[in-house]
Amino acid sequence: MDQTSNTEDFIRQLAEHQNRLYGYVYSLVGDHSRAADVVQETNLVLWRKIEEFQSDKPFLPWAFAIARFQVLAHLRDRKRERMLLDASLVETLSAEAEEQASQIDSVREALRLCLQRLEPDHRELIERRYFRSMSVADVAEALNRTVGAVKVALLRVRRQLAGCVQKRLAAES
Amino acid sequence: MNTDRIEELESLLLAWEDGTLDEEGIELLRAILRTDEKARTHFLQMQMLTAAMQLEGDAGLSLPPVDALRSDAGPQATSNARSRDRARRAYRLAAIVAGLLVCVLGGRLAWLEFGADPVTPKEAVATSDGLPTVSEEEPTARGIALVTKLVDVEWADQPGPVEVGDALTPGTFAIRSGFAQIEFFCGATVILEGPAEINLESPMLATVLSGRLRAHVPPAARGFSLDVGDMKVVDLGTEFGLSVSPEGADVQVFDGEVEVQNRSDERRRVTAGRGLVRKPGGELEETAATAENFVDFADLEARAQNQQNSRYARWQDWSESIRSDPRLIACYMFDEPESRRRVLESSLLPTNSELDGAIVGARRVEGRWDQKGALEFKRPGDQVRVQIPGEYGSLTFACWARIDSLDRWYNSLFLTDGYEEGEPHWQIRESGEMHFSVRAHERKTNKPPHRVIHSQPFWEPSMSGRWIHLATVFDIETGRVSHYLNGRVLDRNTIPENLLPESTRIGTASIGNWSVPTKPDASFAIRNLNGRIDEFLLFAAALTDDEIRDIYEHGKP
Numbered sequence: 060m061d062q063t064s065n066t067e068d069f070i071r072q073l074a075e076h077q078n079r080l081y082g083y084v085y086s087l088v089g090d091h092s093r094a095a096d097v098v099q100e101t102n103l104v105l106w107r108k109i110e111e112f113q114s115d116k117p118f119l120p121w122a123f124a125i126a127r128f129q130v131l132a133h134l135r136d137r138k139r140e141r142m143l144l145d146a147s148l149v150e151t152l153s154a155e156a157e158e159q160a161s162q163i164d165s166v167r168e169a170l171r172l173c174l175q176r177l178e179p180d181h182r183e184l185i186e187r188r189y190f191r192s193m194s195v196a197d198v199a200e201a202l203n204r205t206v207g208a209v210k211v212a213l214l215r216v217r218r219q220l221a222g223c224v225q226k227r228l229a230a231e232s
Numbered sequence: 233m234n235t236d237r238i239e240e241l242e243s244l245l246l247a248w249e250d251g252t253l254d255e256e257g258i259e260l261l262r263a264i265l266r267t268d269e270k271a272r273t274h275f276l277q278m279q280m281l282t283a284a285m286q287l288e289g290d291a292g293l294s295l296p297p298v299d300a301l302r303s304d305a306g307p308q309a310t311s312n313a314r315s316r317d318r319a320r321r322a323y324r325l326a327a328i329v330a331g332l333l334v335c336v337l338g339g340r341l342a343w344l345e346f347g348a349d350p351v352t353p354k355e356a357v358a359t360s361d362g363l364p365t366v367s368e369e370e371p372t373a374r375g376i377a378l379v380t381k382l383v384d385v386e387w388a389d390q391p392g393p394v395e396v397g398d399a400l401t402p403g404t405f406a407i408r409s410g411f412a413q414i415e416f417f418c419g420a421t422v423i424l425e426g427p428a429e430i431n432l433e434s435p436m437l438a439t440v441l442s443g444r445l446r447a448h449v450p451p452a453a454r455g456f457s458l459d460v461g462d463m464k465v466v467d468l469g470t471e472f473g474l475s476v477s478p479e480g481a482d483v484q485v486f487d488g489e490v491e492v493q494n495r496s497d498e499r500r501r502v503t504a505g506r507g508l509v510r511k512p513g514g515e516l517e518e519t520a521a522t523a524e525n526f527v528d529f530a531d532l533e534a535r536a537q538n539q540q541n542s543r544y545a546r547w548q549d550w551s552e553s554i555r556s557d558p559r560l561i562a563c564y565m566f567d568e569p570e571s572r573r574r575v576l577e578s579s580l581l582p583t584n585s586e587l588d589g590a591i592v593g594a595r596r597v598e599g600r601w602d603q604k605g606a607l608e609f610k611r612p613g614d615q616v617r618v619q620i621p622g623e624y625g626s627l628t629f630a631c632w633a634r635i636d637s638l639d640r641w642y643n644s645l646f647l648t649d650g651y652e653e654g655e656p657h658w659q660i661r662e663s664g665e666m667h668f669s670v671r672a673h674e675r676k677t678n679k680p681p682h683r684v685i686h687s688q689p690f691w692e693p694s695m696s697g698r699w700i701h702l703a704t705v706f707d708i709e710t711g712r713v714s715h716y717l718n719g720r721v722l723d724r725n726t727i728p729e730n731l732l733p734e735s736t737r738i739g740t741a742s743i744g745n746w747s748v749p750t751k752p753d754a755s756f757a758i759r760n761l762n763g764r765i766d767e768f769l770l771f772a773a774a775l776t777d778d779e780i781r782d783i784y785e786h787g788k789p
Binding site for chain 2: 078081082085086087089091094115116117118119120141142143144145148151152155156158159160161162163165166167168170171172185189190191192194195196210213214217218220221224225227230231
């Protein structure tokens with residue numbers, strides 16, 4: 060395979076797997092902007108290692124391995140900041156995170172359908188908290204409810220959504 | 233699973249996301265994860281859900297805010313969301329490439345800078361491309377008229393061929409030859425004889441640029457009018473003919489009366505048996521009507537019947553030849569004479585009654601043509617049970633279906649019982665996407681079972697009750713899966729090598745439903761199709777685009 064089409068193929072694969080990489084990294088760092096940074100760093104490292112890329116080999120396991128190193132490096136570099144997981148937990152969770160993240164497209168799709176089935180005020184909670192990134196306190200203020208009440212409601216709706224998504228994923232396989 | 237710990241984990245996680253979790257809380261959360269495997273799985277599921285919500289939010293696909301429902305929703309909103317999604321993906325791809333460019337020197341990326349764009353957004357998107365957001369509002373459709381008959385039509389230059397059942401929106405409708413019958417939403421029916429060109433304006437109005445037509449206007453549609461240049465023909469509840477050429481316009485009334493208004497606001501009434509000719513200079517001249525110059529409805533019906541007969545005969549000839557294609561492993565033409573037997577005869581040659589399907593519940597109904605049979609699937613138990621032995625590689629599914637609606641999460645076309653290694657599932661999602669998957673690994677391994685390949689959403693309620701041809705080709709050598717609608721490629725995607733099975737097999741399966749072998753009295757997932765099937769082919773080979781197109785061309789009603 061000549062270099063141009065190899066490069067082309069690499070870029071295409073990289074683009075195709077962005078969401079999966081994001082899902083993997085987010086699940087381990089638990090923060091949107093940090094996860095976006097780590098994915099971008101992962102893209103760069105993959106690019107630098109393009110010689111190791113062979114288009115007939117599965118791309119994703121290779122990319123996940125690099126992403127895991129980047130997550131660990133991120134923990135190491137930011138010792139002073141609060142992190143959700145420590146390095147040993149990242150190692151423990153990594154394999155299952157890979158497996159779940161490879162299905163993120165199915166999760167998204169199930170999520171869309173599950174969102175349709177929520178009560179309108181429940182959906183509004185999810186909208187505000189996750190799609191508009193409002194804090195719990197802001198949501199409470201906007202809806203004229205107490206922080207405690209919003210927390211309880213959010214936990215309940217999240218659980219409902221998670222249950223619905225898992226059911227659909229199970230139905231798919 | 234210890235539900236207390238799970239609940240604790242969830243509220244710790246919510247606090248973390250909100251930035252209100254202290255050191256002690258973080259330590260508590262980690263301790264739960266260290267000691268409890270189920271909690272770890274659950275934690276990752278919650279994280280994946282949150283990541284998915286972030287991605288949705290990023291893609292700008294959030295649902296319309298509850299308090300401000302937009303009025304332009306419906307299919308339009310879906311496609312806007314889709315193109316937005318696509319645009320963002322393209323943007324994201326560009327961002328990745330740009331990010332890479334910053335740190336790359338030299339000409340390795342020269343093709344990106346100087347060559348043609350090598351990665352179109354369409355190719356670059358992952359399998360989730362263009363998932364529709366299901367609209368929260370009542371679905372809407374657009375149009376001012378319906379195409380109800382097309383006989384021997386050759387199209388003039390206009391975007392894409394129109395099919396019987398299509399709704400027409402305001403704009404040009406032109407045919408080079410043949411006949412088209414259009415029913416306006418006000419109730420007026422027009423037969424257009426090619427070559428002709430009209431401009432649809434509203435449910436009550438069209439402009440005739442050239443050609444010959446006959447209009448039938450029942451009392452409920454009174455007031456329907458046609459513009460010809462600066463002349464207006466207002467129908468007062470009748471049947472009339474109109475022919476427009478560079479030499480002038482000719483209105484003839486066969487029944488009832490019409491009113492003709494011209495430029496100088498002169499109004500003339502024309503009654504049954506009379507006609508009115510407008511000369512190029514604009515002057516009007518009375519004539520007698522000659523109804524035989526305009527094709528009438530009975531005549532068009534006869535022509536349509538002839539067209540149907542000849543298409544059916546052509547399909548019969550073709551189906552005789554395809555039945556002995558050595559690549560076929562299942563072939564059902566649904567064309568046996570009406571019988572009381574609850575058997576769907578296998579049409580494969582040489583005949584093999586072992587492949588006969590058992591009809592459960594489904595009713596025998598009319599197929600693509602009056603003369604041809606089909607089966608109708610309506611209730612949760614309706615299906616055809618088949619048993620197809622053997623081990624294969626590539627597969628091609630092709631069927632003619634008439635979908636009434638997509639009622640289930642998954643609407644089956646063809647599903648193997650259960651879902652074991654090497655077994656394919658072919659179905660349509662409620663979102664209107666074709667869905668193909670084949671299980672790659674044994675159930676007992678904890679590897680991901682498969683990569684689902686879906687098409688862009690192709691079905692919408694306006695297609696309800698229309699015969700469509702669906703096909704999916706799975707090439708086991710390359711992992712490539714291609715979905716087709718009416719002979720054209722909808723989408724192609726590739727199953728990665730690590731998710732490809734060694735071989736494929738069918739065994740016991742259902743057409744139009746899913747049967748999971750379960751214990752007696754166990755419940756089952758409802759995946760029945762709501763609609764009809766009247767031809768089903770399964771090849772143990774990957775057919776080419778041309779071959780799929782050929783099946784469609786020979787079978788279109």
